[in-house]
Amino acid sequence: PAERPLTELIPEGVERVWIALHGPGGEDGAVQGALEWLGLPYTGSGLLGSAIGMDKLRTKHLARAAGVATPPFLRLSGAQDFPRAIAELGLPMAVKPATQGSSIGMSRVETAAELPAAWRAAAALDPVVIAERWIIGREFTVGVLQGDALPAIAIETPRSFYDYQAKYFADDTRYLIPCGLPAVHEAAMQAAALATFAATGASGWGCSSARPARSPTTCSPSPPARWRRRWPSPTSTAAPCCRRSARSASSRRRSPRPWPATPARRAWPVARSTTRRWAAPWPRPCGRPSTP
DSSP states (O other): OOSSOGGGGTTTTOOOBOOOOOSTTTSSSHHHHHHHHHTOOBSSOOHHHHHHHHOHHHHHHHHHHTTOOOOOEEEEOSGGGHHHHHHHHOSSEEEEETTOOTTTTOEEEOSGGGHHHHHHHHHTTOSOEEEEEOOOSOEEEEEEETTEEOOOEEEEOSSSSSOHHHHHTOSSOEEESSOOSOHHHHHHHHHHHHHHHHHTTOOSEEEEEEOOBSOGGGOOSSOOOOSBOOOOOTTSOOOHHHHHHHHHHHHHHHOOOOOOSOGGGOOBOOBBOOOOOOBOSSOOOOOOOSOO
């Protein structure tokens, strides 16, 4: 589309389009909408699923509505929101543009002094900037293919987080399968991936990222957020495993029974906001419009 108009696909006799585009214009429904108008079948989610899945802010709202626990988050409109973000989300936190992919424009903020620069970097790419509480723990991704959740893959990188360089250029990024989690925790991540996939209206295939919290003590009555799912409050809507852990944390405050001495081994799945790349292995059926 950057070099030739899409309308040239019609006289060339193209029967279907395999979309391999990333980022705005390719994943956000723009190309999908143009192909719908041209009446050409294409791979991946439709216009609505692509547009919603590319928007992290709206995806987080839909995930919450669907009962998927997601870390606390705030929209940052400027310096006036910084004190609230630090107070509610804590440090470190993630700051990123809402509609970019592949961690472009994303920063890990360790101190209050780093927040203005992180916001400016994200705002240069998108007028909507979100902040989420950072989750400490291993990184996983769960693929979805034709309505089924695939086995979770553990991602390891020596970098501070799984950023653009780690995704596409680094030779020391590792992808491990089996992921090493207990089956019950892997199943919980798969259920969360499927629920989010359905809530966004995606189709075909996609992926969702997750990080198990290191300890259930990360549960907070008024939690902060990040689409890498984090611990909800005892009264919040969450996936079943998170509701159980939240109730356990609440009961510990009323009970003298101590928590097991090695909480780090209790790796409970928590989901996070991820760069969504929905695509389908088969063409979406699409009728040619009756009018040009």
